[in-house]
Amino acid sequence: MEAAERRGISLKRLGGWEPITTTEYEYDEAGRLVRSWSQPESEWDQQQQAWVDAWAEYRAQRCPCGCGQRYADVTSEEEGGPQFVADRKVCRARLALLEAQKAAETQDVIGGARLWQVRMVDERG
Template identity: 85%
Template sequence: MEAAERRGISLKRLGGWEPVTVTEYEYDGDGRLVRNWSQPESEWDQREQAWVAALAAYRAELCPCGCGQRYADVTSDEETGPQFVASRVVCRARLALLEAQKAAETQDVVGGARLWHVQMQKG
């Protein structure tokens, strides 16, 4: 959902949906065209609007500190509310990048201008 939201398009459009445009024509008694109008199918139908509303409601429940937990849970009573355990893992890709950058800084005066890339090594 977030990818679609960042692009400003609906989920169904992100999935490949294209709107159908219906054109209607109005003729006079002699069969001459007097008016025509076209109406594209709505991208933001009720279902798409419900998805966006649900995402907004979910985000509104999150703690503003960025921990990813529900605000009601993290601000609940310490004695009776849920307990939390912190753990950590290391992003080995970021670690490899930081180690390479640190090694380059000691030898290279233009290290800040270098562009770095991390990729997973194949088996």
């Protein structure tokens, strides 16, 4: 959905849909064309608008800090609320790159390969 939002086009257009254009003609009593007008099919029908609205609502519910969690689930007063644990995984490809870079340099660059994620601790532990 984000690609469609950035491009300003609907998902159906992104998927290859092309609008059908209907042209109407108006003639006078002598049969001469006096006016014509064309109307393309609407790209943003109700379904497309509903999808964009739903996506906007989903994004609005995310925590603004970038953790990826629902704001309502992760925010509370500091004294109480849900508990979380943080753990990490390592991107092995980036780690190999950074280790090679470190071997060529004297500064510590391995910290950039550590990817952190946060998950909510449920009631069971």
